[in-house]
Amino acid sequence: MALHPSLLLLLLIFDRLSAARHVSVQTGGSITFPCSYDLNHINHVKYWCQGLGWDVCSYVVRTDHPKSSGKTSISDDINKRIFTVTMTDLVSRDYGNYRCVVEINGGTDFMIQRFYLSVTPGTPELYVEQQEVTGVEGGSITVCCYYSNSGDMKWCRMGGDCVSGNSGTLNGTSVTLMRTSDANNRKVLTVTMSGLKMENTDWYWCRVGELEMPVHITVSQQTATQRTSKITSTTQDPTPQQPSASPTAEPVQTDNTSQGAEGNMEEVHQRSIDVKVLLISLGMLVVVTAGILVTWNMWRRHKDNKAKDQTTNNSVDPFPEAEDDVTYSTVILQHKTQLKGQTKSAEPDDYVVYSSLALQVTTQQRAAAAQ
DSSP states (O other): OOOOHHHHHHHHHHHHHHHSEEEEEETTOOEEEEEEOOGGGTTSOEEEEESSSGGGOEEEEESSSOSEETTEEEEEETTTTEEEEEEOSOOGGGOEEEEEEEOOTTSOOEEEEEEEEEEESSOOSEEOSOSEEEEETTSEEEEEEEEOSOSOEEEEETTSOEEESSEEEETTEEEEEEEEEOTTOOEEEEEEEESOOGGGOEEEEEEETTEEEEEEEEEEOOOHHHHHHHHHHHHHOOSOOOOOOOTTSOSOEETTSSSHHHHHHHHHHHHHHHHHHHHHHHHHHHHHHHHHHHHHHHHHHHHHHHHHHHHHHHHOOSSOOTTTEEEEEEEEEEEGGGSTTOOSOOOSSOEEEEEEEEEEEOHHHHHHHHO
16 A cells, blocks of 8 residues: 655654754744764864755855854864854744754765754743853752753763763763742753763753753863862861752852852952961061061161270270380489488388389370470
8 A cells, every 4th residue: 555645755754853853942042053973074074954855955054164154153173073053043934954964075975963943932842041051170060941841851961871860970970850840830950960070061952852952061170269169168068068959040050169149259258368368477577577677776786886885995095005105213222321300210221222213205205295
């Protein structure tokens, strides 16, 4: 029994749509599609085309030319072997099938991935507020996926494994999934990745039922301020923090970073501590310097006074030089009977020796006195 051509066409469309990633975006919004390729295709041209089949898939942008066309642009990261396509200011006529393709010279082009894009004037059935999320090594990130459809919920790494249920691991990193509702009665799938590693940087897919939304996670190294803040917070509060279940919170959350009000407060606190330590060090330096100056001044004064005393003592010489003064001694022998006013009662010794000292000044001293 032969099938009707229209039925065959419907089956073909269903088969192709079932293999495509279905992404929903609100009118006026934007979306970035990631496409990974093999090492053998690094130097090949990649392009983004629109159409259901190969024969009707028309070029939109290419990595050689044109790299941008209207609201669509393409970028190729050969180090990570991923090229991305960004579409902005979407309108309803932008819906349809798109393909990531690697051009093969002299052969059949290689399709990497097929997408089906739906553009809706209302709230999409699955969306995130930010496609780019940043965290730090050793910290955690939280992504909120808002959904209104039903089906299995998963968090998958592009080209890798998925986590479903309540928790699991991806490349050694802990992943938890929480299903809640926010104040606006929106259903939220909250994904938290803890113990981030540098190798966790990649594209991930938030999946609910048949709908998917790509999210890029970037993990950077901690700065000195962040490491200090982490040590301080751990010392003050040793109790491990539970992931926030509030769907109204910012969808991008990182531990011990300068993002958000909490991170800014920690950074300001750390800076104030650094300023206090600096002021204390400067104060101690001033005190030590003042003490050294006072001690040095006292030592100088003592040295000057000692030098003055030596100068005064050297200016007065109590001992004249041998050349300047000469002492003459005259010994006169007199008979005792020749002394006037003496009695004739003779002593046993008839003679007395008298000595007189005469200090005579040299010619030089006299000249000086005369002047």
